Amino acid sequence: MAFKGKVVLITGAGSGIGAAAAKAFSRLSAGLALVDKNENGLKKTLEQCEKADQDHLIIVADLSKSSEVLSVVPRTLAHFGRIDVLVNCAGIMSEEKMTDEDVSANFDAVIGINLRTPVILTNKATPYLIETRGSIVNISSIRSTRPCDKRSMYCVSKAGLEMFTKCVALDLADRGVRANSIHPGVVRTNIQFSYNPEATPDAHYAASSKKFPFGVTEPEEVAQLVVFLASSETARTITGAAYYIDGGQSLMETRSLAGKF
Ligand SMILES: NC(=O)c1ccc[n+]([C@@H]2O[C@H](COP(=O)([O-])OP(=O)(O)OC[C@H]3O[C@@H](n4cnc5c(N)ncnc54)[C@H](O)[C@@H]3O)[C@@H](O)[C@H]2O)c1
Known part of the structure; x- marks a missing residue:
């Protein structure tokens, strides 16, 4: 699987899964456009990418702002x-x-980053993906199909992203472009702690590790799946698919609900 001469555009590359994907693609000689609002995170990712004869671009952009989203593809x-x-x-x-007085700010923020931004970037990148017969990989979540209390906005955004992926796959199939989504369970990254500073990562992941048959997923493991789906060598006929990578979490949730009602 080689990406030499190819260009991979990754949002959220300043940390976690996006950073791991950047490193995985760089090991396969891709040119990278790395997007995040966190400039220090992007610089750190870049330092960890392969350097020899590679040309990478850092794009510092706040994807909650339309004008900055629109600047990424150009x-x-x-x-x-x-x-x-x-x-x-x-x-x-x-x-x-839903008992909160007003959830509209959360709705706008979460739908904005998790759904609107992928839609706009896909739309703007489509003519160029058609030229290269390229592919799209969207990072959704097991929450696209499995509800979670106190996370309605997140679940809705990820469900929307899964359906968007399938529609795009259908739209662009006759133009040679594939689109797939990945649905992680618990991955060892910062996301769980960005909005809940009181949670402690080590305790959280130690507890999660014991809950699922194959435990917590590492960002590098998700990155391998991203690369697999992105490559026309390994995934030439895979499109419109939703891949779960969750240590068996979704199986456990099904089991724990059995007989509850
Ligand atoms: N970690 C998990 O357990 C898990 C599970 C399921 C799905 N996911 C999904 O994986 C994806 C990556 O998350 P992660 O786990 O690597 O978390 P993370 O917090 O480490 O990475 C998210 C990245 O997105 C960037 N970002 C957030 N808002 C932004 C904005 N307005 N503009 C530009 N960049 C912005 C952050 O700066 C960060 O670098 C997310 O879409 C998340 O929903 C994660």
């Missing part, structure tokens, strides 16, 4: 002149209940 093209793979990975979580 900046990538100005630098590389092509896009082969789009990985929509940037995401946020929030906590809310």
Whole structure:
């Protein structure tokens, strides 16, 4: 699987799964356009990428702002002149209940980053993905199909992203572009703690590790799946698919509900 001469655009590349995907693609000689609002995170990711004869671009952009989302594809093209793979990975979580007085701010924020941004980036990248017969990998979640209390906005955003992926796969199939989604369970990254500073990562992951048959997933393991789906060598006929990578979490949730009602 080689990506030499190809260009991979990754959002959320400043940490976690996006950063791991950047490193995985760089090991396969891809040129990278790395997007995040966290400049320090992007610099750190870049330092950990392979360097020899590689040309990578950092795009510091706050994807909650339309104008910054719209700048991503033109900046990538100005630098590389092509896009082969789009990985929509940037995401946020929030906590809310329907008994809260007003959930509209959470709705706008979560849908904005987790769904609107992938839609707009896909739309703007489509002509260039058609030129390269490229592919799209969207990072959804097991929450796209499995509800979670206090996470309605997150679950809805990830369900939307799964359906969007399937629709795009259908739309672009006759143009040679594939689109797939990945649905992680618990991955060892910062996302769980960005909105809940009181939670302690070590305790959280230690507890999660014991809950599922194969425990917590590492970001590098998700990254391998991203690369597999992005490559036309390994995934030439895979499109519109939703891949779960969750240590068996979704199986356990099904079991724990059995007989409850
Ligand atoms: N970690 C998990 O357990 C898990 C489970 C299921 C799905 N996911 C999904 O994986 C994706 C990656 O998350 P992660 O786990 O690597 O978490 P993370 O917090 O480590 O990475 C998310 C990245 O998105 C960036 N980002 C957030 N808001 C942004 C904005 N407005 N503009 C630009 N960049 C922004 C952050 O700066 C960060 O670098 C997300 O879409 C998340 O929903 C994660």
